[in-house]
Amino acid sequence: MKRFIPEPRRPETLFDPCIKCTICVSACPVAQTTATFPGPKQAGPDAQRFRGRGEPVEGPWINLCSGCYRCQVACPADVPIAEINLFAKQRYAAEKGRDVATELLTHAHWFNPWGQRFHWFATPLLRMKWARWLAEKLFGVDRRAPLPTFARESFRTFARRHESPRAKHKVAYFYGCFTDSNAPEVGRAVVKVLEAAGVEVIFPVQQCCGAALIGAGNFDRARRQDAANLAAFEQALDQGAEAIVVGSPSCALALSHETGEVLGLGHSAVYSRVVDLFTYLHRLDEAGELNLKWKETPLHAAYHEACHLTALGFGAHAPALLRRIPGVQVRVLDAGCCGLAGTYGLKHKTADLARQIGAGVARRVAEWRPDVVLSECEGCRMQIEHLTGVPAKHPAEVLADALVE
Amino acid sequence: MRRVLVIGGGLAGLTAAIEAREAGAEVALLQAGQGVHHLFSGCIDLLAYPQPDGPAVENPLEAIARLAPEHPYAKIGGDAVVRAMVGFQRRVTEHGLTYLGDGRHQYRVLTAMGTLRLTGLTPLTMAVDPAQIDVVCSIGPYRNFSAGLVADGLSRLTKKNVRTLAFEVAQGELDAMGLAAKLAEPAESARFGDFLAREARGLTVAIPALLGLENAEEQKRSIESRFGGVLVEVPGLPPSIPGLRLMHALRRIALDRGVRIAQNVRAVGALDGGGVLRGVKVRVADLEREETADAVVLATGHLVTGGVVSTRGALREPVFDLPLSFPAGESFFRSRFLDRAGHPALSCGVIVDSSLRPLRDQSPVYENLFACGDILGGFDPYRERSGGGVALSTATVAGRLAAGVAR
Amino acid sequence: MDRFDAIVIGGGITGCGVARDLALRGVGVLLLEQHDLAHGATGRCHGLLHSGVRYAVKDPIAAQECISENRIVRRIAPHCVELTGGLVIELPGDDPAYYHQLRRGCDEAGIEHRALSPADALELEPNLNPRLTRALSVPDASVDPFLLSQENARAAERHGAIIRTHSAVIDFIRDGAAVTGVRFADDEGEHEARAPVTVLAAGGWGMPLAAKAGVRVGLSLSKGSLVIMNRRFCDRVINRCRLPADADLVIPNGPTSIIGTTSITVASPDGLVIEPRELAVLLAEGAALAPGFATARALRSYAGVRPLFQESGDADGRGITRGFFVLNHATRDGVPGLVSIVGGKLTTYRLMAEKTADQVCELLGRRVAGRTSDTPLREGEPAPFYHRYERLARLATTKPGEMVCECEMVPREAIRAILSELHGRPDLADVQHRTRLGMGPCQGGLCSYRGLALLHDEGLLAGGSPAAVITRFLDQRFGGIAPVLWGDQLREEALNYAFYATLFGLDRGGDA
Incomplete structure (x- = not known):
């Protein structure tokens, strides 16, 4: 697959436009929670200006960056602060190595299929206090952090036997590891909504998007996984898919931006077709082709826009669509980051911080007392449920339930 | 429903988006960052020093009535300023922010x-x-x-x-x-x-x-x-909490009214429909796409936010390449930094008609493009202390006009 | 405080070096500087510790002096020097014969040099012009002229010298023809100090002072302009393989790169203006050495004067010797008690100081040999925090609230440590010279306020109006930014103007 590299990103030049306006500091959930992290401006553009070739890398604080991208999103000068931090993490890891928790959690896609196959054992195991205590001591996985359950049937298995009816539109669905092993119901809901909207869905054989690996600075491994994905989705486009619909914002961000900009692979025509589910539905709607019928669904929902969805730059199209369902009331939370940030909220070293970061979201949910919190991101859903006790769902699930069949 | 695209999420962009939405349009607000609300004191400056050498004015509205015709306030008129101000105060009060002032006297704020x-x-x-x-x-x-x-x-x-x-x-x-x-x-x-x-x-x-x-x-x-x-x-150096407080309130209002806010996306060019804009080309990092709309409000701010960009000796409006009110050959800054006369580069901007439509050779570049806030020419928000008031009032007008209703 | 063995006028690197040399020999010294240490030519040079390669063809004696002093300064002031090494690169169009002359010159002067293939040079320095045809590796280094001056002054103080900044000499005290002391002024008023020998080490400012003693010192003032870039393009000093000309040097300086210089004869060392065509030459030639210069962000531009000694009237600054001269005005002009040190360059400051001190000791009748060539500036005391990497490492131990200058990573403690050195009128520039506060991309946008607050809280503003102190600093610093005001630096200044004018009201005096 040919990639195009408009301007290769080199960390040593990315900081030039920073005028020290400090907006990133105001947007960083970590910096306002702990003084052990120097903040995105100091850790990012300021530090990068001092990083010399061949010099030892600086302190472990770089791993306190949660990778939420809020700094980069906020920057008025397009300084890719979060990406500068990823480059620094890679350099730090290359010299100092990664801890067990990071290695384990960024390779969850290796273990998940086994967890799913033995779900009858794995799910209860992950709920046992002694097992969690042990996992914290041995692997550094926080014993209080939210962990997913394993599904009886993986989405992959469902997809293999599912035949999507031929339709005017056709998309390739990138469902991601979590949907596959832990939340296949989300995947089924996505498929149901797309099919109801007159879209044929195909399921290319796929690998983990690499978001967690990239987030931990493990670029080499992420590059290897990417090669397989790129080939599979190129083939899907050749078969007539018009878009690559991604249910999870972090997967979408990894595919469409991080592989090109951070892994240095350049952008590809394939990944430029990556779009989140609701943006895709919005486009159908704008073309006058979204004709879905809804049944009355009384629901008081709070919508949480995941940080990585924001970073994708499409904005959240879900609330407007959800509001069309009679009976559904949706209010956008706009209360900041939930704190989970991939593996950040799971590692014992940072789980407490993640919970403190999520306090703002939790406070607003407690204030509004919605029936359900909706978010496209599985990490946000786990964390918000964990912090508030209010059930969290993918907005596609609400759509799927409200469809008149 | 008329679809309005607002580019920029500062005080002007958010205000225009809310106004357009309240006027019945479907509104999307696209912003490259999150608006530099964190730089401002949280006060809404109306006008303090209309003349470089003159004294401070104690009654901003009275001074607004005497401004030169190219000043944005003069283009929209004093009544529009009052309406915008009152509308703003009413709106933010619902979200627990009380703003005092009637435009007829100044507050003195310690820094x-x-x-x-x-x-x-x-x-x-x-x-x-x-x-x-x-x-x-x-x-x-x-x-x-x-x-x-x-x-x-x-x-x-x-x-x-x-x-x-x-x-x-x-x-x-x-x-x-x-x-x-x-x-x-x-x-x-x-x-x-x-x-x-x-x-x-x-x-x-x-x-x-x-x-x-x-x-x-x-x-x-x-x-x-x-x-x-x-x-x-x-108030002091950034990040300014009062400024961010205002941002959160305005975002809250916009989101509750159903404005879609997309961040991390930079407008980079026009979708030209022959005298009419079909929308804008936008970019997220290096990926380009299109956003279509029936009307566009340009509220991209000035130099700090990239609403105006510069190279050695030249200033430019980067989205639509609109003409700027900057005399060729002029230096960007005067020789003294804290010059009370301000600096030429900071007072240049887009030239508009009384409907806030950017002009080229005296006629609107697009009939459905409106500009508001710092990007406007004919005033110096820094020196005059008028940035907040101009943003609020021109955005109010631009938002309504973009939505297709009377100002 | 009024009687000394010797008075040194001028707190540049030469004056500080002379003061230290004399103090080490047990001579009681008073050093008077009208502004701050390194305020003049010293603080406005390119910070190159010459290997001598630049003079190897044209001025073999200067080349030999350079390499010998280069080795000494590395030894005695390792904390002021970054051992970058240097490259001489030949570009298409450069005279190929010069390369061979240069290697011969290096051999003769004893400058180590090693030929590198273009590929090897690019491997070492990937940002260099890929069209380079030949490269030589030489022992150039980067030196911090502010720190080197301060460290000489500090060492002098430890050996009993008195250093007074913001103390301007008004006139000499005479006994007949002889100079027996000086009258000087500081914030508190006028003072007198007496000594049998007065050393004039005031560089370009020396001429009018010498005239007050009835002595004419022929100096040609050659203005050199430079630009500081926001990024460090090269880890080594880059020289162009040709006879020294405009803009053929790029020197890494901390996180920045400096490109220099031009050479234009001027009449006065004050009020230097950087002309647009100088800037154009610097940026264009910089881009020839490292193409990234063309689009990179320039932080500021500055100019200094080389005070070149000239007994006759040669007009071209580059033609005059870079050598130095110690003038005993008793024998030269019949004015006993006055010695001048003129010419020279940063790299050879120590040798200049030694020769001057030799002369002073001879006049004082003291037979003490100089020992600066083997005495480190820091004799056992821990060196101050300085190097680029050490600054970065500070991030781990400095809480966000304690970082005063974020761009240059200057924590509150680093500023507290130098407060006792500030004399007279409080000035943020003095803090800047000692800590690098405000020398980064935002050029003082955030840290001017924090620095001012710190000075105020430590009682160092001494009743002066804070608004006036910061206004003076901001206006002064702008002089160097104005020439490079486009792109990111224009955005930066728009932002800074929003803080200090629009928010704080300093354009209107702050009293609304």
């Missing part, structure tokens, strides 16, 4: 430099005559606030002996956002109130602007009830 600034609309938390202040209390330690410096400056201005106090916050080594969050915790607020009850009972106490992002006024009242005095927030 972290120990100097005074003039402003037309002030947040309740700053609306105290500086001459009343008895004590300056630091919270922190906070590197962007020195109680001694502020008290020194204030004493020079008021010829009154102003005392200093220092309140140490648990985890005081945090920066502004962390300090404000910490101080907003009920226990810490109570501790602060009790501290003031011991050290400054019944007095008027100036503090760095570190009251919380939400419920600042409630927090102020609760602290005041403990020491029986008055708290005054003092």
Whole structure:
């Protein structure tokens, strides 16, 4: 697959436009929670200006960056602060190595299929206090952090036997590891909504998007996984898919931006077709082709826009669509980051911080007392449920339930 | 439904988006960053120094009526300014932010430099005559606030002996956002109130602007009830919590009204429909796509936010390549930095008609493109202290016109 | 404080070096500087510790002096020097014969040099012009002229010298023809100091002073302009392989790169203006050495004067010797008690100081040999925090609230440590010279306020109006930014103007 590299990103030049306006500091959930992290401006553009070739890398604080991208999103000068931090993490890891928790959690896609196959054992195991205590001591996985359950049937298995009816539109669905092993119901809901909207869905054989690996600075491994994905989705486009619909914002961000900009692979025509589910539905709607019928669904929902969805730059199209369902009331939370940030909220070293970061979201949910919190991101859903006790769902699930069949 | 695209999420962009939405349009707001609300004091400056050499004006609305015709205020008229101001005050009050002022007199607000600034609309938390202040209390330690410096400056201005106090916050080594969050915790607020009850009972106490992002006024009242005095927030270097407070309130209003806000996306060009805009080309990092609309509001700000860009010797509007009111060959800045006459580069901008449509050779570039806020030419928001008022009032007009209703 | 063995006028690197040399020999010294240490030519040079390669063809004696002093300065002041090494690169169009002359010159002067293939040079320095045809590796280094001056002054103080900044000499005290002391002024008023020998080490400012003693010192003032870039393009000093000309040097300096210089004869060392065509030459030639220069962000531009000694009237600055001269005005002009040190360059400051001190000691009748060539500036005391990497490492131990200058990573403690050195009128520039506060991309946007607050809280503003102190600093610093005001630096200044004018009201005096 040919990639195009408009301007290769080199960390040593990315900081030039920073005028020290400090907006990133105001947007960083970590910096306002702990003084052990120097903040995105100091850790990012300021530090990068001092990083010399061949010099030892600086302190472990770089791993306190949660990778939420809020700094980069906020920057008025397009300084890719979060990406500068990823480059620094890679350099730090290359010299100092990664801890067990990071290695384990960024390779969850290796273990998940086994967890799913033995779900009858794995799910209860992950709920046992002694097992969690042990996992914290041995692997550094926080014993209080939210962990997913394993599904009886993986989405992959469902997809293999599912035949999507031929339709005017056709998309390739990138469902991601979590949907596959832990939340296949989300995947089924996505498929149901797309099919109801007159879209044929195909399921290319796929690998983990690499978001967690990239987030931990493990670029080499992420590059290897990417090669397989790129080939599979190129083939899907050749078969007539018009878009690559991604249910999870972090997967979408990894595919469409991080592989090109951070892994240095350049952008590809394939990944430029990556779009989140609701943006895709919005486009159908704008073309006058979204004709879905809804049944009355009384629901008081709070919508949480995941940080990585924001970073994708499409904005959240879900609330407007959800509001069309009679009976559904949706209010956008706009209360900041939930704190989970991939593996950040799971590692014992940072789980407490993640919970403190999520306090703002939790406070607003407690204030509004919605029936359900909706978010496209599985990490946000786990964390918000964990912090508030209010059930969290993918907005596609609400759509799927409200469809008149 | 008429689809309006607003480019820019500062005070102007958010205001235009809300106005257009309230006027019945379907609105999407695209922003490259999050709006530089964190740079501003939180005050809405209307107009203080219309002339480079002239004195300060005490009645902004009266001065607005006398401005040259190329000034944005003159283009939309004084009544539009009043309507925008009142609309703004009403809207943010619903979200717990009280802005005082009627445009007919100035407030004097103490700054972290120990100097005074003039402003037309002030947040309740700053609306105290500086001459009343008895004590300056630091919270922190906070590197962007020195109680001694502020008290020194204030004493020079008021010829009154102003005392200093220092309140140490648990985890005081945090920066502004962390300090404000910490101080907003009920226990810490109570501790602060009790501290003031011991050290400054019944007095008027100036503090760095570190009251919380939400419920600042409630927090102020609760602290005041403990020491029986008055708290005054003092704005300083970024990140400005009062500015961010305003951003959160405006975002809340926009989101609740159903405006879609997309961040991290930069408008890079026009979708030209022959005298009419079909929408804009936008970019996220290096990936380009299109956003279509029936009308577009340009509220991209000025140099700091990339609404205007420069190379050696030339300034440019980067989205639509609109003509700017900058004389060729002029230097960007005068030779003295703190020149009271301001700087040429800061006062240049897009030239518009009375409907705020950018002009090229005296005719609108697109009939459905409207500009508002700092990107407008004909005024110097920095020198005049008029950026907030111009943003609010021109955005109100632009938002309504874009939505297809009368101004 | 009024009687000394010797008075040194001028707190540049030469004056500081002379003061230290004399103090080490047990001579009681008073050093007077009208502004701050390194305020003049010293603080406005390119910070190159010459290997001598630049003079190897044209001025073999200067080349030999350079390499010998280069080795000494590395030894005695390792904390002021970054051992970058240097490259001489030949570009298409450069005279190929010069390369061979240069290697011969290096051999003769004893400058180690090693030929590198273009590929090897690019491997070492990937940002260099890929069209380079030949490269030589030489022992150039980067030196911090502010720190080197301060460290000489500090060492002098430890050996009993008195250093007074912001103390301007008004006139000499005469006894007949002889100079027996000076009258000088500081914030508190006028003072007198007496000594049997006065050393004039005031560089370009020396001429009018010498005239007050009735002595004419022929100096040609050659203005050199430079630009500081926001990024460090190269880790080594880059020289162009040709006879020294405009803009053929790029020197890494901390996180920045400096490109220099031009050479234009001027009449006065004050009020230097950087002309647009100088800037154009610097940026264009910089881009020839490292193409990234064309689009990179320039932080500021500055100019200094080389005070070149000239007994006759040669007009071209580059033609005059870079050598130095110690003038004993008793024998030269019949004015006993006055010695001048003129010419020279940063790299050879120590040798200049030694020769001057030799002369002073001879006049004082003291037979003490100089020992600066083998005495480190820091005799056992820990060196101050300085190097680029050490600054970065500070992030781990400095809480966000304690960082005063974020761009250059200057924590509150680093500023507190130098407060006792500030004399007279409080000035943020003095803090800047000692800590690098405000020398980064934002050029003082955030840290001017924090620095001012710190000075105020430490009681160092001494009743002066804070608004006036910061206004003076901001206006002064702008002089160097104005020439490079486009792109990111224009955005930066728009932002800074929003803080200090629009928010704080300093354009209107701050009294609304």
